Amino acid sequence: MTTALDPSKGQARPRASWPAAAASGNGDAGPARAGLSMGEVLAAFEKGDSAPGPVWLKLRRQAALARAAAVGFPTTHDEEWRFTRVTPVLKLPLHPADAALRRLTREEIAPFTFGLDCWRLVFVDGHFCRELSSLPTPGGELEAGSLRAGLAGGAPELERHLTCCASDQANVFTALNTAFFQDGALLRVAAGKVVERPAHLLFISTRTEAGATAHVRNLIVAGPGSEMKVLETYASLGDGQTFTNAVTELVIGEEARLDHCKIQEEGRRAIHIAAIAAQQGRKSQWTSHSVSTGAQLARHQIQTLFQGEGGHCLLNGLFLAHGEQRVDHHTVVDHAQPRCESHEFYHGVLSGRAHGVFNGKIFVRQDAQKTNAKQTNRNLLLSEEAVIDTKPQLEIFADDVKCTHGATVGQIDEEAIFYLRSRGIGLERARQIMVRAFASDVVERIPLEPVRAHLNQMLTERFKD
Amino acid sequence: MELLEIRNLSAGVEGKPILKNLSLSLKAGEVHAIMGPNGGGKSTLAQVLAGRSEYEVTGGSVLFNGADLLALKPEERARAGVFLAFQYPVEIPGVNSTYFLRAALNECRKARGEAELDPGAFLKLVRQKSKILELDPALLNRSVNEGFSGGEKKRNEIFQMAVLEPRLAILDETDSGLDIDALQAVAAGVNKLRRPDNATLVITHYQRLLNYIVPDFVHVLMEGQIVKSGGKELALALEERGYDWILEETAAAPAGARS
Numbered sequence: 001m002t003t004a005l006d007p008s009k010g011q012a013r014p015r016a017s018w019p020a021a022a023a024s025g026n027g028d029a030g031p032a033r034a035g036l037s038m039g040e041v042l043a044a045f046e047k048g049d050s051a052p053g054p055v056w057l058k059l060r061r062q063a064a065l066a067r068a069a070a071v072g073f074p075t076t077h078d079e080e081w082r083f084t085r086v087t088p089v090l091k092l093p094l095h096p097a098d099a100a101l102r103r104l105t106r107e108e109i110a111p112f113t114f115g116l117d118c119w120r121l122v123f124v125d126g127h128f129c130r131e132l133s134s135l136p137t138p139g140g141e142l143e144a145g146s147l148r149a150g151l152a153g154g155a156p157e158l159e160r161h162l163t164c165c166a167s168d169q170a171n172v173f174t175a176l177n178t179a180f181f182q183d184g185a186l187l188r189v190a191a192g193k194v195v196e197r198p199a200h201l202l203f204i205s206t207r208t209e210a211g212a213t214a215h216v217r218n219l220i221v222a223g224p225g226s227e228m229k230v231l232e233t234y235a236s237l238g239d240g241q242t243f244t245n246a247v248t249e250l251v252i253g254e255e256a257r258l259d260h261c262k263i264q265e266e267g268r269r270a271i272h273i274a275a276i277a278a279q280q281g282r283k284s285q286w287t288s289h290s291v292s293t294g295a296q297l298a299r300h301q302i303q304t305l306f307q308g309e310g311g312h313c314l315l316n317g318l319f320l321a322h323g324e325q326r327v328d329h330h331t332v333v334d335h336a337q338p339r340c341e342s343h344e345f346y347h348g349v350l351s352g353r354a355h356g357v358f359n360g361k362i363f364v365r366q367d368a369q370k371t372n373a374k375q376t377n378r379n380l381l382l383s384e385e386a387v388i389d390t391k392p393q394l395e396i397f398a399d400d401v402k403c404t405h406g407a408t409v410g411q412i413d414e415e416a417i418f419y420l421r422s423r424g425i426g427l428e429r430a431r432q433i434m435v436r437a438f439a440s441d442v443v444e445r446i447p448l449e450p451v452r453a454h455l456n457q458m459l460t461e462r463f464k465d
Numbered sequence: 466m467e468l469l470e471i472r473n474l475s476a477g478v479e480g481k482p483i484l485k486n487l488s489l490s491l492k493a494g495e496v497h498a499i500m501g502p503n504g505g506g507k508s509t510l511a512q513v514l515a516g517r518s519e520y521e522v523t524g525g526s527v528l529f530n531g532a533d534l535l536a537l538k539p540e541e542r543a544r545a546g547v548f549l550a551f552q553y554p555v556e557i558p559g560v561n562s563t564y565f566l567r568a569a570l571n572e573c574r575k576a577r578g579e580a581e582l583d584p585g586a587f588l589k590l591v592r593q594k595s596k597i598l599e600l601d602p603a604l605l606n607r608s609v610n611e612g613f614s615g616g617e618k619k620r621n622e623i624f625q626m627a628v629l630e631p632r633l634a635i636l637d638e639t640d641s642g643l644d645i646d647a648l649q650a651v652a653a654g655v656n657k658l659r660r661p662d663n664a665t666l667v668i669t670h671y672q673r674l675l676n677y678i679v680p681d682f683v684h685v686l687m688e689g690q691i692v693k694s695g696g697k698e699l700a701l702a703l704e705e706r707g708y709d710w711i712l713e714e715t716a717a718a719p720a721g722a723r724s
Contacts, residue, residue, distance in 0.1 A: 419555040419609075422515050423569035423625065424543035424576070433568070437559025437608075 035090030038072045044095050045180040045213070052182065053151050056159050064168040064178035071172050080171075083357040083389040084328045088297050089271050092211035092241055096182070097125035104132060104237070109204065112235045114450040118198040119144055121185045125207055125242075126214025128183050141193035142228065143186075147217055150186040158186075162219055165249035166277035171301060173273045177247045181217035184246075187230065191223035191253065198229040198448060203244065205234075205266060210241035217247050220260070224253035224281065230260050231448060236267030236294070246274040254281035254308060259289075259447050263455075266294040268323070275301040282308025282337075289446050290317040291455060292327050293462070303332035306340040306368075317346040318442040318455075320462065321354035321386075328357035335368040335401075344375040347442050348390075349435055351382035357389045362403060364396040371398060375405040380412065380438050382431075432463040466531060468493045468664050469633055474525035475689075476513045483509045485689035486525065491633070491664045498667045498675055498700060501686035502708050507668045508552060510686065511637040515549040516542050529633065543569070544576035546632030546663075550622040550639050557609040562621075563591065565609050566628055573629055594627040598654045616647035623654040634658075635666045640674040652677030672704035685711055 036044075042065065051061055073090065074081035104124055109132055113120065121144060122132040128146035136142045143155075150158060168175035185201045203216060220230060234244060244266065252258050258278075266272050272295040278286050292298045304313050319327045333342040348356045358377045379388045392405040412434045420430035436459045443455045469491040476484040483506045491497050501507055513520045514527065516539035527534040534542060557565070570590075571581040582590065595602045600620050610618050619639055626634050636655070640648055655665065655678050667678055675683070675697065683699040684691045687708060692715045693699065703711075 413555075413557075415555045416557045416560075418517060418539060419551065419557065420560075420565070420569075421539040422543055422549055422551075423565075423629065424540050424572040425565075425569055426540050426572070427538070429568070429572075430540075433560055433565070434557075437557065440559045 035087055036094060038069060041090070041094055041176070042069060042179075045176075045215075051180055052148050054154075054159075057151065057162070060163050061179045064163075064175040067168050068172050068175040068179060071175075073172060080330065083355075083359075084297070084299055084326060089243060089273070092243060092271070094211045094213050094243060096180070097205075097207050097212035097214050097242065099125070099127045104129070104204070104206070106132065108237065109202065112202055112204065112233060113200070114454045116198065116200060116231065116448065116450045118200045118231070120200040120202060121146070123183065123185075123201070123203045123214075123216065125205060125212065126182055126203070126216050126244075141190055142195045142197075142199065143188040143190075144199055145186055146183050147181075147186040147219060148183040155186060155188075157221070158219070161221055161249065161251045162217075163249075165251065165279050165305075166247050166275050171275055173245050174247050174275050174301075177215045177217055177245050177275075181215040181247070184217035184219070186219050187228070188221045189223055189226040189228050189256075192225040193223065194226065195228040198231055201230065201232045203232075203234045203246070205236040205240060205242040205244060205270060206238060207242050208238055208240045211243060212240065213243040213245065215245045217249075219249050219251075220258070221251045222253055222256040222258045222284075225255045226253065227257040228259070229447060230258065231263070231451060232260065233263040233265065234272060234294070235265045236270055239267045239269055241269045241271070242266070243271045244274070246272070248274070248276045250276070250278035250286065252278055252280045252284040252286050255283045256281065257285045259287045261289040261446055261448060261451060262291070263451070264290075264292040264294055264298055264300070265458075266298075268294070268296060268325075270295045272298040274299070276303070277301075278304040278313070280304055280306050280308070280311040280313065283310040284308070285312045287314040287445075287447070288316065289442075290315075290329065291442075292317075292319045292329070293321075293458065295327075296324065297326050299328040299330070301330045301332075303334070304342075305334040306337045309337045309339050311337070311340040313340075313342045314445070315342070315344040315346070316442055316445045318348075318439055319346070319356055320349045320439075321356055322351040322462075324353055326355045326357075328359075330357075330359045330361070332361040333363070333373060335362065335364040335371045335373060337365075338368050339370040340368065341372040342374070345442060345445070346377045347439060348377070348379040348388055349382065349438060350379065350386035350388055353383070353385045355387045355389075358407070359391045359393065360405065361393040362395070362405070364394075364398050364401050364403065366397040368398045369400045371401040371403065373401070373403045377407040378438070379407070379409045380435065381409060382412065382435070428463075432460060435459060435463045467491065467528070468530060469534075469666075470528040472526050472528075474513070474527060475523045476509060476520050477523060478509070478520050482523070483689055484513065487686070487690055488525075489684065489691055491666065493632070493664055494661045495682065496659070496665045496667065496678060496680045498669060498678075498680035498683045499686050500669060500672070500683060500700060500703055503670070505687045506689045507670075507686050508637055511549055511552075511635050511668055514542075514547065514635055515539060540572065543629075543631075544573050548626050548629055548631035548634045550619075550626060550634065550636045552638040552641060554610050554613075554618040554622055556611045556613075558611050560609045562605045562607060562609050563587075566591070566605075566625060569625070570628055590628065594624060597627055597657050598624045599650055600624050615642040616644065619643055619647065619651055620654070623651050623658075627654065627658055630658075630663075632663050633666065634663065635668065637668050638670060639667075640669055640671060648674065649677060672700045675700045687711065
């Protein structure tokens with residue numbers, strides 16, 4: 001097993017250093033990959049705490065494990081991973097993160113709560129922490145608790161919903177998650193109920209030993225005609241080389257309305273790979289907000305499938321990366337049904353030697369007439385060495401549709417900078433104001449005011465220089 | 466003492482000389498107008514004084530209040546009391562006008578050793594100043610200059626000037642693109658802001674603005690130099706006769722002979 005290397009070095013330019021003779025296919029071994037093989041990774045997690053769950057789940061876990069073993073880790077020859085190498089993950093001595101060594105206090109988690117008045121489920125290194133959480137009374141409009149408890153207590157319809165939105169076939173990290181997840185959040189809103197108070201799922205990494213891994217699994221079920229807001233945030237206490245592999249599944253019933261906001265602010269040496277997968281019923285509305293600022297490597301797969309007519313989704317995203325950070329968003333909107341609308345806005349701000357990726361897929365199936373799909377990706381490069389790969393990918397099989405996409409890459413408007421300076425505002429502050437303005441469209445769409453305030457504060461501090 | 470003293474200033478852009486040994490002095494309390502044909506260097510002078518880095522100073526000096534202006538960054542010049550009203554004010558989507566202007570004012574106040582204004586005190590000041598300029602305060606809730614009409618942009622420049630209270634205001638073609646009502650409003654604003662301790666440099670192509678902002682001195686800037694200076698009557702002569710006669714006059718008398 002290779003010991004962990006300094007992740008800040010060595011992996012910044014994959015395309016330049018990838019040998020032409022690199023193994024393809026499952027790519028499980030080969031000259032280009034120094035690090036763990038899939039076999040070693042599977043062994044590392046099988047040794048750990050046995051994965052909880054009833055028989056139906058055990059069968060799915062086995063299938064997922066077999067899938068992972070068969071396909072191995074992706075290489076940059078894999079179209080889905082063309083711009084992002086997974087090598088930094090495999091260089092870590094991966095192992096399951098134990099339950100917290102010590103209890104966190106409310107004071108310690110306070111900086112991660114944004115002062116938001118909400119129901120809150122707190123997970124420390126992937127393990128549910130009841131004492132720090134505040135849950136609604138069982139039997140109310142919102143059922144909230146740990147997935148582990150839900151599985152043990154035989155919560156209804158888990159068999160139907162769990163593992164049904166996110167695909168083990170399409171994403172090997174999702175397969176690993178299915179095989180090995182220990183816990184996560186389970187939220188359910190009954191049909192027709194409107195939950196005013198948002199639910200906050202807070203995941204904190206605290207481990208200091210390299211390779212400590214949390215496979216987090218969340219399931220959110222919005223009953224027909226229901227409404228709720230969910231905030232899902234990831235943060236680190238300390239600077240450990242942790243690995244978070246999170247999967248969130250959203251089952252959005254007919255005419256339901258779900259606002260989902262994810263903020264990834266893990267430590268600078270952490271690795272974060274995540275999937276958010278939704279299935280939307282007829283006339284449902286989903287808004288997805290994804291803000292990614294942390295981790296040395298962050299990869300987000302965000303997808304929705306319109307299962308009924310007249311659905312609506314908003315995919316709103318902001319990613320910031322500096323230094324040697326890499327951040328990758330892959331989004332998929334599957335217009336499988338007619339008369340659905342999707343609006344997508346992703347803004348990226350990259351500085352230093354950071355590398356960003358935006359890949360936006362839109363499928364319009366043959367029957368999906370009257371589809372209205374719009375995608376925009378705007379990127380701001382603050383240094384000459386920062387890189388963005390942006391790729392719209394539209395596959396349209398219906399003829400009566402409206403689909404637009406656009407991507408831009410640019411620098412800060414120097415005219416505007418001079419204008420600000422000519423009024424007495426210093427260069428650094430002027431740049432900070434311009435970055436904040438660039439991000440503001442995305443931030444302003446987020447429906448939770450304390451989260452917006454937090455992000456504005458973060459933007460101010462991050463670009464203070 | 467002179468508030469602004471430009472001595473033998475030469476400057477250009479991308480290696481092309483534009484200003485050639487230009488000299489000009491302003492005292493506090495004075496209004497000077499600079500007129501001249503397009504391409505003569507009027508806007509270059511404004512940009513050089515404001516500190517735009519694309520313009521390279523190749524010779525001469527500029528003293529502002531006795532200090533070397535050219536050694537200062539654009540923001541330091543602004544904090545020292547130099548204000549440029551842009552010919553083409555920049556639209557900045559996503560930056561709120563009020564936020565921007567309060568940040569600017571507080572930077573200038575800090576530089577003067579004054580306390581920063583809190584949002585409440587600033588709002589009061591803004592209300593008072595927007596009345597002077599007859600500017601619709603609703604504009605200040607929008608992004609800086611975004612979607613403003615030409616007249617609104619120019620009025621907003623003068624409004625910013627009213628808030629920042631500079632020692633030296635440089636108005637770069639502030640009259641261009643304004644109808645007569647907007648022109649009068651802008652000029653009235655400038656006149657209300659005149660004080661014995663500040664000075665104004667009005668750069669314009671047309672005499673029209675000078676009916677409303679009456680200058681103490683008029684200078685003609687052609688081919689990178691001040692070729693003629695006079696009182697406000699010079700502006701009227703230029704309006705009537707154009708610029709050619711000045712060229713003939715200066716060709717007849719060598720530059721050194723003028724005082």
